[in-house]
Amino acid sequence: MIFGLFAKRSSFDATSANAALHSLSLGGQRTLHRFDRDRFVGASVAEGGATVAPCERGETLVLVAGHPTGAPGLASTLADMQKIDAPPANARGSYVFARYDAGAHRLVLGNDAFGFQPLFLVETDDFVAFCSEYEPLLELPGVNRDLDPNAVAEYYVFGLTLDNRTLL
Secondary structure, three states, X not given: OEEEEEEOOOOOOHHHHHHHHHHHOOOOOOOOXXXXXXXXXXXXXXXXXXXXXXXXXOOXXXXXXXXXXXXXXXXXXXXXXXXXXXXXOOOEEEEEEEEEEXXXXXXXXXXXXXXXXXXXXXXXXXXXXXXXXOHHHHOOOOOOOOOOHHHHHHHHHHOOOOOOOOOO
């Protein structure tokens, strides 16, 4: 599982991510690996046999969760993810990844071609946050918890939401 919060302004207090991180850790029951980079707070949790592979090199941080595979191997796939803005062509399996370049203040998110591993995204005036579980995102300040009745109706009728809507 991975989580990240990127502050849009350098004056944003990233300690507001602490409630989300506490939720992600299930109140301390799961071990978090936390990473702080300039305006970015990231965390990863390994569970259920899934790979969580944080890679740090210089100003770049890559978080990967799920079951990625590649040729010639996962280490090569992760090294490729540090160099480019998308998963390498040889990446296979079910996974989500986040690549943050502190020097460029650039965050790239992605998942496997079929979207087997979920990646939830929230954006406010102050930050962009993502997580492979939605619950921790609800703990962040300024995140709406009200159901969108139109999105619920679309999901009921079509099995998905339209027009970039979400249920919340």
